[in-house]
Amino acid sequence: MKDTNILAIDLAKNVFQVCKRDPKGKVLFNRELSRAKLKEMLVKQPRSLVAMEACGSAQYWARLARALGHEVKVISARTVKPFQTKQKTDRNDALAIAIAASQEHIHGVRVQSAEEQALQSLERARHLAKTHQIAQSNQIRGLLGEFGIIVPPSLSQLRKHIPFILEDAENSLPQSFRETLNYLWQHLLQQIEHVAILERQLEGAVKYDTTCQKLMKLEGVGPIGALGLAVRLGQGENFTNGREASANIGLTPKQHSSGGKERIGHISKRHADKRLRSTLFQGALSVITQVSKRPARTSKERWLQALVERRGKKIAAVAFANKTVRTAYAILKNDTEYQPISLA
Template sequence: MEKDNIIAIDLAKSVFQVCKVSPRGKIIYNREVSRKRLKELLVKETKSLVAMEACATAHYWARYAERAGHQVKVINARIVKGFQTKQKTDKNDAIAIATAAPLEHIQSIRIHSVEEQAMQSTERARNLALTHVIAQSNQIRGLLLEFGIVIPQGINSLRRNLPMILEDAENDLPDSFRQIVMSLWEHLEVQIEHADAITSSLKGTIESNQVCQKLMKLEGVGPIGALGLSLRLGKGEHYSNGRNAAASIGLTPKQHSSGGKENIGHISKQCADKRLRATLYQGALSVVSLVINRPPKTNKEQWLKALIARRGKKVAAIALANKTVRTAYAILKSDSEYEPQVIV
């Protein structure tokens, strides 16, 4: 890598900033190129270290550069920001990426394959579809509440009560507004059908994925959690140990140490994969609620129950999520199966 040129790309939609730097650190050029020109440049250039920020389209361009024979490094945008010494411009951003790229202690994020990106995109589409369903149902419920009509939470309650409300002539709803509510409900039904279709498709994909099925044997890990872990960890090749894997998701305490004194704080609110962490935390909470009401069956449940008694449910749930990531890392790294130790 020390003998290769560095091609730093500040990604965009149509116009990209490309900075080429020699192995000695001299800037060969730093110019704007079109999308078509960038593809041609990556194909024509000799083997180089191609670096870019982890942002929209980064996985696509990383795969394209790898197919062109380059070594690729996709760097967290927060890390790149620390190398900016001047005002924020596309040229300065590209220089900052080029400066950070050759440093060995700055790791590349894991690059998704086309199949992995398709699974992640399907999960994102499902999440947005469910958000739309919740928003539309809450709007209907809120609008009717302004007329003194209360509907309990849940889609089933809305489906059961709404026809009777629209047919009730004594609830003082204006006829014109009844038509609006009916159209909102019809639109909601379409959204529910759309969300169910995406969920069914994602469920079939996860069921056919051996890695996800392996991870779903872990305590508190469901289909969405297993998918998130498999996409994040891969085969564990981007992490030196399980603690680093857990830290990348935001499940280890922040450290602010100096002068030989270690100060360990809370888990980070910013430097984390918040979506995956929330999923693992919710799964861990369900395990905590289950274990607290019955005798422990495994060594892990015994450890968890003792931790709940000392630190409470929420701290125990974070600790369990941390342990889940570490166990998942070990399973994927060694290509083994999860076998909890049962108390005899």
């Protein structure tokens, strides 16, 4: 859209900075707008390129602008940063977003539908509940260790030992700590039930999602991995090829090439979807564990066994996760089913 205006929005909760540039790069205005005024402006403005950073509420504003007929470009904050000059102010931030959006080689992140965002929110809630559950169980175990009582790791061991510890009158625990321990234990039981409810909701949502069911046929991809791939890749419309999709998740090595010499490094530690990458990596490790115990049944398993012997399990797991993302991209892009090639 070289012949259209750019509306760059520096997002916030109540006060938004909007910078409007014409196709020649001239700034037409750069001013603050309230939430109501911003919605009114998006309605009245002719079809434009609406750009914003990928941050809180960006998906909502992107869907709204697209519904009003605008083209939308949601850009990573790390990508916008080099275009920021002078001091950090709302005016300069909005101008930097406008300049970054005008660059053809800079791609935006995918805009999710409301249904996809609801599924992602459910997974985020489950992840946070699981984190709190682990933290609470570790605190109980650590506090008991200060009194010389060691409980083996795992929730099943806590369920087995805590009732006896609370009832044992000879373990020299002060009464005040027994009351504290009982409260922490009851709180942990509530957290366990909370996690179980969210996991049932997530499994039910994935069960009736046709895209997730397609992706779960891939080796090492469960409900969490399928949901992450479906939300991240969509129908593949935001990526040119499978390698680009894999690089977006952080499963391709970084390059530092110069003078015609290619230098391939490690996978990125910053520019990645770390949660999805970790899920795919763990799934790949489980596949490697299974394949290592029996003969290969498919051509992919034979390739994986050879790679494990040559490079080791961890590097093979990253390569397998990379192949999983590329295969998922092809499935979503071409609307096909996964069919592994069996060995004769």
